Amino acid sequence: MCLYVSKVPNLFPLYESLNAHFGDLHWWPGESPFEVIVGAILTQNTAWRNVEIAIKKLKAKGLLHPEGLLTIRDDVLEELIRSSGYYRVKTRRLKSFVLYLHEEYDGSLERMFLEDFRHLREKLLRVKGVGEETADSILLYAGEKPIFVVDAYTRRILQRHGIICEDASYGEIQKLFMTHLPHSVPLYKQYHALLVNTGKTFCTKTPRCGGCPLNKEG
Ligand code: SF4
Structure with missing residues (x-):
């Protein structure tokens, strides 16, 4: 090899x-770990400036928190993140992540990051739409884990x-x-x-x- x-x-x-x-x-910009995670998912295959527009819109609607993204209708979320491209796929990815967070950790990022980070990495990779780069960005930038x-x-x-x-x-x-x-x-x-x-x-x-x-x- x-x-x-x-x-x-x-x-x-x-x-x-x-x-x-x-x-x-x-780097990475973000006012909260959750914002960093949303950015890590939205930035797949697009320039950061397009992500910023989407994040700004989510913030303006007061939706940039796990409960907000869990409860918002898919079609409304699609419109809000349209600037980031592949907005239907990314809506499903955001929904998959917040659902995972809700089911596994009662919606708490603090609880999620208490897990051993290598074990958490394996679990994140099983969330739909989270590949290695996204999982590691979440762990390093939102979770402050050395990866x-x-x-x-x-x-x-x-x-x-x-x-x-x-x-x-x-x-x-x-x-x-x-x-x-x-x-x-x-x-x-x-x-x-x-x-x-x-x-x-x-x-x-x-x-x-x-x-x-x-x-x-x-
Ligand atoms: S190959 Fe790339 S990184 Fe290396 S010197 Fe050239 S531009 Fe810089």
Whole structure:
């Protein structure tokens, strides 16, 4: 199986170069853990600005809490989150999550996050529409649990720097970070945010290596 190149990856120098360039990014925005979770579900396959519009509408209607999303009619929710795209699918995903929260933890996120986070991860992955990236975003950003979030930008950057092979799995990439870095929530949050920013600014489909802080990182 093709995993990583044989050298030990330089994940710290990579981090330091990005951190020096972008500074502290304070990602993920959200006034509450529940808002972060809603954002994590709505941001699938869409730009964050579209999610912000939907969240703003939910807030304006006073619905951005588990009970609000549990009781609202599907068609009304669809309209409110329309800006985020795939709004029918995402309505079902939001409903599945709040139903799970209601049934398993009486609607309490505090209770949910008391679970061992690896066990909770397995349970979240069984909720319809929650994949690995969404589950890990929920655990890291809403639950403050030390788990690394892997996204498409992370994969692309590591691949272009010869750190991973093309067919490395999500779990293998995650393990790479979690094996070579301390299990720190602030570090994992900032590193993920830095990689996303690098992907958006420099490591686009056609890379803009001139000016990229990773230009000299092999
Ligand atoms: S833009 Fe170039 S230097 Fe920057 S991360 Fe991508 S491949 Fe590396």
